[in-house]
Amino acid sequence: KQEVTQIPAALSVPEGENLVLNCSFTDSAIYNLQWFRQDPGKGLTSLLLIQSSQREQTSGRLNASLDKSSGRSTLYIAASQPGDSATYLCAVKGAGNMLTFGGGTRLMVKP
Amino acid sequence: ETGVTQSPTHLIKTRGQQVTLRCSSQSGHNTVSWYQQALGQGPQFIFQYYREEENGRGNFPPRFSGLQFPNYSSELNVNALELDDSALYLCASSLAGTGAGETQYFGPGTRLLVL
Numbered sequence: 054k055q056e057v058t059q060i061p062a063a064l065s066v067p068e069g070e071n072l073v074l075n076c077s078f079t080d081s082a083i084y085n086l087q088w089f090r091q092d093p094g095k096g097l098t099s100l101l102l103i104q105s106s107q108r109e110q111t112s113g114r115l116n117a118s119l120d121k122s123s124g125r126s127t128l129y130i131a132a133s134q135p136g137d138s139a140t141y142l143c144a145v146k147g148a149g150n151m152l153t154f155g156g157g158t159r160l161m162v163k164p
Numbered sequence: 165e166t167g168v169t170q171s172p173t174h175l176i177k178t179r180g181q182q183v184t185l186r187c188s189s190q191s192g193h194n195t196v197s198w199y200q201q202a203l204g205q206g207p208q209f210i211f212q213y214y215r216e217e218e219n220g221r222g223n224f225p226p227r228f229s230g231l232q233f234p235n236y237s238s239e240l241n242v243n244a245l246e247l248d249d250s251a252l253y254l255c256a257s258s259l260a261g262t263g264a265g266e267t268q269y270f271g272p273g274t275r276l277l278v279l
Contacts, residue, residue: 142206150219154199
């Protein structure tokens with residue numbers, strides 16, 4: 054059974070810092086890994102999707118990497134802003150057409 | 165191109181009642197997945213529908229059931245509601261068979277409170 058873990062569970066940083074969110078998964082037989090953002094009480098917004106054959110994806114200030122063999126992914130946020138405050142979720146897609154999510158990292162960027 | 169929409173946004177029910185949640189998929193998408201997200205946790209996969217057939221199911225009891233219609237919209241039905249069913253229910257649509265990673269696009273969710 055796939056298990057996804059995100060560390061840390063919560064993070065508070067001052068504006069302008071570069072930061073790294075971590076995601077690990079137990080079964081390396083995945084099709085892709087996706088990072089989402091969730092604002093309080095809202096749905097999920099897809100940030101980046103990395104195919105199992107890829108190593109990384111970039112979008113603006115965000116960069117996500119994937120090391121499938123070790124079961125790890127990182128989301129790098131450069132020059133953090135207060136508007137980046139949200140919960141960040143990673144999810145892997147495996148067999149059964151389902152996404153398995155981690156518990157999320159709650160990020161607070163202080164002005 | 166319209167996004168994924170869900171109705172209602174909020175709902176309060178009592179134990180033992182039944183509830184139906186609705187989802188309209190993004191234009192052109194043929195697959196709908198449902199997730200349950202308890203407070204402070206990540207979403208848990210309930211099931212997926214592809215072309216009106218169930219196409220995968222998570223670890224949820226049979227009182228969680230669904231439908232997908234010819235226009236690819238979907239319903240989630242929960243019978244005999246329990247207190248632990250209180251959660252945010254998320255619907256996600258995608259286009260199967262694109263070979264492009266099948267990004268799932270999520271709706272805003274329905275928050276269900278069971279008293």
